[in-house]
Amino acid sequence: MFLDDLRAAVDASVIVTDPDVLAAHSRDEADLCESGQPLVLVRPKNTADVSMAVKVAAEHGVPVVPQGARTGLAGGANAVDGCMLLSTAAMNEIREIDPVNRLAVVQPGVVNAEISRAAAKHGLRYAPDPGSFESSTIGGNVATNAGGMCCVKYGVTDGYVLGLQVVLANGEVMRCGRRTAKGVAGYDLTRLFTGSEGTLGVITEITVRLTPIPRQALTLAAVFPSTTAAGRAVTAITAAGAQPSLLELIDQVHLKAIEDHRPMGLDTEAAAMLLAACDTGIESDLAEIERLCEESGATEVYRATDAAEAEALLAARRLAYPAMEKLGTIIVDDIAVPRDRLAEALDGVAAASRRNGVTIGVIAHAGDGNLHPNIVVDGQDPSSVVAGRTAFDEIMELALALGGTCSGEHGVGLLKRDWLAEEADAVNMRVHRAVKDALDPAGILNPGKVLRARREIV
Amino acid sequence: MFLDDLRAAVDASVIVTDPDVLAAHSRDEADLCESGQPLVLVRPKNTADVSMAVKVAAEHGVPVVPQGARTGLAGGANAVDGCMLLSTAAMNEIREIDPVNRLAVVQPGVVNAEISRAAAKHGLRYAPDPGSFESSTIGGNVATNAGGMCCVKYGVTDGYVLGLQVVLANGEVMRCGRRTAKGVAGYDLTRLFTGSEGTLGVITEITVRLTPIPRQALTLAAVFPSTTAAGRAVTAITAAGAQPSLLELIDQVHLKAIEDHRPMGLDTEAAAMLLAACDTGIESDLAEIERLCEESGATEVYRATDAAEAEALLAARRLAYPAMEKLGTIIVDDIAVPRDRLAEALDGVAAASRRNGVTIGVIAHAGDGNLHPNIVVDGQDPSSVVAGRTAFDEIMELALALGGTCSGEHGVGLLKRDWLAEEADAVNMRVHRAVKDALDPAGILNPGKVLRARREIV
Numbered sequence: 001m002f003l004d005d006l007r008a009a010v011d012a013s014v015i016v017t018d019p020d021v022l023a024a025h026s027r028d029e030a031d032l033c034e035s036g037q038p039l040v041l042v043r044p045k046n047t048a049d050v051s052m053a054v055k056v057a058a059e060h061g062v063p064v065v066p067q068g069a070r071t072g073l074a075g076g077a078n079a080v081d082g083c084m085l086l087s088t089a090a091m092n093e094i095r096e097i098d099p100v101n102r103l104a105v106v107q108p109g110v111v112n113a114e115i116s117r118a119a120a121k122h123g124l125r126y127a128p129d130p131g132s133f134e135s136s137t138i139g140g141n142v143a144t145n146a147g148g149m150c151c152v153k154y155g156v157t158d159g160y161v162l163g164l165q166v167v168l169a170n171g172e173v174m175r176c177g178r179r180t181a182k183g184v185a186g187y188d189l190t191r192l193f194t195g196s197e198g199t200l201g202v203i204t205e206i207t208v209r210l211t212p213i214p215r216q217a218l219t220l221a222a223v224f225p226s227t228t229a230a231g232r233a234v235t236a237i238t239a240a241g242a243q244p245s246l247l248e249l250i251d252q253v254h255l256k257a258i259e260d261h262r263p264m265g266l267d268t269e270a271a272a273m274l275l276a277a278c279d280t281g282i283e284s285d286l287a288e289i290e291r292l293c294e295e296s297g298a299t300e301v302y303r304a305t306d307a308a309e310a311e312a313l314l315a316a317r318r319l320a321y322p323a324m325e326k327l328g329t330i331i332v333d334d335i336a337v338p339r340d341r342l343a344e345a346l347d348g349v350a351a352a353s354r355r356n357g358v359t360i361g362v363i364a365h366a367g368d369g370n371l372h373p374n375i376v377v378d379g380q381d382p383s384s385v386v387a388g389r390t391a392f393d394e395i396m397e398l399a400l401a402l403g404g405t406c407s408g409e410h411g412v413g414l415l416k417r418d419w420l421a422e423e424a425d426a427v428n429m430r431v432h433r434a435v436k437d438a439l440d441p442a443g444i445l446n447p448g449k450v451l452r453a454r455r456e457i458v
Numbered sequence: 459m460f461l462d463d464l465r466a467a468v469d470a471s472v473i474v475t476d477p478d479v480l481a482a483h484s485r486d487e488a489d490l491c492e493s494g495q496p497l498v499l500v501r502p503k504n505t506a507d508v509s510m511a512v513k514v515a516a517e518h519g520v521p522v523v524p525q526g527a528r529t530g531l532a533g534g535a536n537a538v539d540g541c542m543l544l545s546t547a548a549m550n551e552i553r554e555i556d557p558v559n560r561l562a563v564v565q566p567g568v569v570n571a572e573i574s575r576a577a578a579k580h581g582l583r584y585a586p587d588p589g590s591f592e593s594s595t596i597g598g599n600v601a602t603n604a605g606g607m608c609c610v611k612y613g614v615t616d617g618y619v620l621g622l623q624v625v626l627a628n629g630e631v632m633r634c635g636r637r638t639a640k641g642v643a644g645y646d647l648t649r650l651f652t653g654s655e656g657t658l659g660v661i662t663e664i665t666v667r668l669t670p671i672p673r674q675a676l677t678l679a680a681v682f683p684s685t686t687a688a689g690r691a692v693t694a695i696t697a698a699g700a701q702p703s704l705l706e707l708i709d710q711v712h713l714k715a716i717e718d719h720r721p722m723g724l725d726t727e728a729a730a731m732l733l734a735a736c737d738t739g740i741e742s743d744l745a746e747i748e749r750l751c752e753e754s755g756a757t758e759v760y761r762a763t764d765a766a767e768a769e770a771l772l773a774a775r776r777l778a779y780p781a782m783e784k785l786g787t788i789i790v791d792d793i794a795v796p797r798d799r800l801a802e803a804l805d806g807v808a809a810a811s812r813r814n815g816v817t818i819g820v821i822a823h824a825g826d827g828n829l830h831p832n833i834v835v836d837g838q839d840p841s842s843v844v845a846g847r848t849a850f851d852e853i854m855e856l857a858l859a860l861g862g863t864c865s866g867e868h869g870v871g872l873l874k875r876d877w878l879a880e881e882a883d884a885v886n887m888r889v890h891r892a893v894k895d896a897l898d899p900a901g902i903l904n905p906g907k908v909l910r911a912r913r914e915i916v
Binding site: 098099100101102123124144145147151152155156158159168172173174175176178179180181182183184185186187188189191192194195196200212213235238239241242243280281282336337338339340365367368369370403404405406407408409410411412416419420423424425427428431432434435437438439450 | 556557558559560581582602603605609610613614616617626630631632633634636637638639640641642643644645646647649650652653654658670671693696697699700701738739740794795796797798823825826827828861862863864865866867868869870874877878881882883885886889890892893895896897908
């Protein structure tokens with residue numbers, strides 16, 4: 001009945017019920033999050049079909065789970081039983097690049113990096129650069145308010161979303177935001193939908209802010225005998241007022257995994273490596289960071305001599321996930337702590353690793369205090385999984401105890417919804433619920449993500 | 459009865475019923491917006507009293523109008539009949555400056571510029587700089603999502619609000635946001651309350667992001683024979699990928715008014731003057747802007763030779779409002795248009811001036827496409843007021859026709875609520891209403907601001 005109505009309402013070629021395809025689309029990259037059995041997958045090519053599909057789902061009370069490239073790391077795109085998966089991956093047109101107003105209008109299925117490539121001929125880029133920037137879609141980036149490496153200087157996705165077209169829970173199409181550089185008329189609905197992980201609406205078009213391509217970055221790698229010393233360097237760099245365009249930490253577990261995955265001469269004896277870059281065009285800015293690394297105990301500081309060397313250093317960082325995946329099933333954590341608690345956070349993660357007998361490697365957008373403790377478990381061994389989950393929870397507790405957050409950039413999804421409820425106060429959670437109920441009274445949009453579904457609470 | 463309960467609930471010393479004081483607090487600086495008769499003014503010194511006052515008001519169905527320094531320009535702080543004015547001006551403590559995490563925790567009554575002064579010893583500042591930065595309070599800045607001159611490079615208030623404490627419509631106290639550099643857990647309630655003009659809650663504490671004080675800016679003034687040429691220069695500067703830290707336009711009406719108000723040798727024959735600054739520390743960046751001004755037809759470009767000269771040029775810009783106020787009653791407009799429509803917007807404003815026989819001066823945060831057409835009327839002459847209001851509406855229509863917005867930085871308040879409803883689509887306005895109803899079901903918070911009150915609609 002629902003499927004009949006759906007077929008009557010949208011282009012039949014975008015409706016998929018093949019069980020293999022459904023299974024392949026039933027989850028994102030959060031390995032240990034549960035996923036349900038979808039009823040159907042819809043891959044619309046335009047907003048009208050998204051609107052119609054949601055309208056039909058709403059009429060039948062069928063849950064709607066929006067999806068992009070399913071590169072998410074918190075289970076936000078995972079199927080719930082009986083749902084309609086609504087993939088916007090096929091809506092992948094760059095509609096407009098406007099160099100004078102420095103904006104692009106894109107469909108949600110456009111891959112992040114494609115926007116910068118299209119803007120480059122105008123000397124512009126789309127700044128936020130999640131690790132998945134060559135595979136994740138802008139729709140998912142906006143839905144999760146994705147971060148990345150350049151965010152330490154340039155901020156995360158929400159700083160680059162000017163306007164949205166959104167399909168609401170009843171299928172209505174709304175526009176919010178603007179094409180102007182500034183604008184404060186009305187509530188900031190654009191930011192309300194950004195990061196709402198498909199629980200308030202389905203994003204069908206995005207107007208993003210483009211910014212001038214910065215000057216060529218000068219890049220260094222500094223090697224530290226302890227993670228504490230590396231953490232100290234980060235604090236010193238921040239306290240000195242430096243503004244690196246990148247400040248990443250790679251710990252020994254990751255250095256070894258990367259070197260095993262693709263040998264590139266990394267110092268696998270080092271406790272941690274910091275990567276730092278400055279794109280101010282002023283050489284002394286990087287020299288100051290170099291000095292602060294040395295004063296904080298770096299045993300070696302290596303400056304990239306050209307862009308190719310700098311890119312090679314970043315490539316090592318980008319290999320962190322694929323390299324770690326060779327070690328086992330990874331539970332990806334994503335805490336952020338106040339920058340001056342970084343060293344404590346690193347110590348606490350090491351303690352959680354020892355206590356639970358699981359390997360935990362840490363990579364960090366260190367300049368933002370955003371750590372990814374990556375917990376390695378044997379997915380086939382229940383006791384290993386339990387140990388990993390215990391470590392995960394301990395790290396969450398640690399983050400909150402240090403005044404931090406359960407999600408620096410990956411979002412809440414399924415993985416952290418109970419931790420969100422710990423982090424936010426009770427009044428705040430009631431406001432969350434009031435907003436959700438106001439915009440999705442029947443609770444059909446991505447139910448159980450970010451907030452527990454009503455039926456789970458009762 | 460209400461007043462009795464109020465006196466029983468909050469510190470009596472913060473309750474004011476003196477008619478003269480009430481009258482003095484009944485409006486902000488939007489001269490021609492209506493204001494009602496307040497019942498009482500409450501000036502709490504702490505969040506507990508704000509909470510209690512709102513709770514008592516809610517019990518009695520008394521409207522609550524939050525106020526800061528009442529420097530607003532859209533009537534957002536104007537009294538409605540029978541309301542409780544709730545001023546947070548006496549909550550003016552800077553609670554904390556944290557230089558490593560680059561944040562400050564402040565009460566809403568702290569004056570904008572005080573934050574930067576307190577942070578300066580750590581090499582930090584609070585970036586957003588509305589024209590009123592020496593008088594407006596941070597609470598009002600956040601409530602209106604205020605802009606300023608540095609926003610062309612550094613963005614507006616919402617980029618600098620990390621977290622809030624808010625008293626909700628029922629008196630409950632909520633915290634949202636964070637102290638970390640990054641964090642995406644849950645809906646972005648911080649941004650939802652930012653710019654909501656007191657219609658969703660009363661802001662009682664703000665955690666703001668501080669940023670390093672930039673390098674000394676290099677500043678120039680360029681004089682143009684036509685506003686069109688000045689607009690062309692702005693487009694050329696933006697299209698070239700330049701990133702000025704300030705790019706302001708002052709038209710002839712303002713140049714003359716400022717020079718009359720305080721003689722400083724401004725070229726009052728010029729059609730427009732552009733002020734531009736670069737704080738990259740790279741001299742060639744300003745030289746490029748100078749070249750682009752000359753190519754666009756500047757008849758003279760003058761570079762400030764030191765910080766004092768640069769400050770003198772900015773001081774001229776900051777005198778624009780006081781200078782204009784000498785000419786009559788000012789209806790302050792605040793449109794933003796896509797940057798490449800700036801010249802058209804300037805032409806359109808000039809046409810509205812001619813058509814209605816009213817003087818309109820324009821100052822603009824030109825680099826953002828944010829224009830302030832300041833309409834001079836004789837407040838005692840009804841026909842002059844009508845002509846001014848007609849010009850105001852024509853300028854609003856012009857802004858929307860050019861793809862712009864009715865408010866670049868001042869907010870909607872009373873002045874532009876019907877224009878917001880023009881600018882946003884019907885679905886968007888229903889979402890606005892749904893959010894308002896969800897958070898303030900009885901409609902007691904700043905009723906009639908941003909959105910018409912329900913009783914006005916029916």
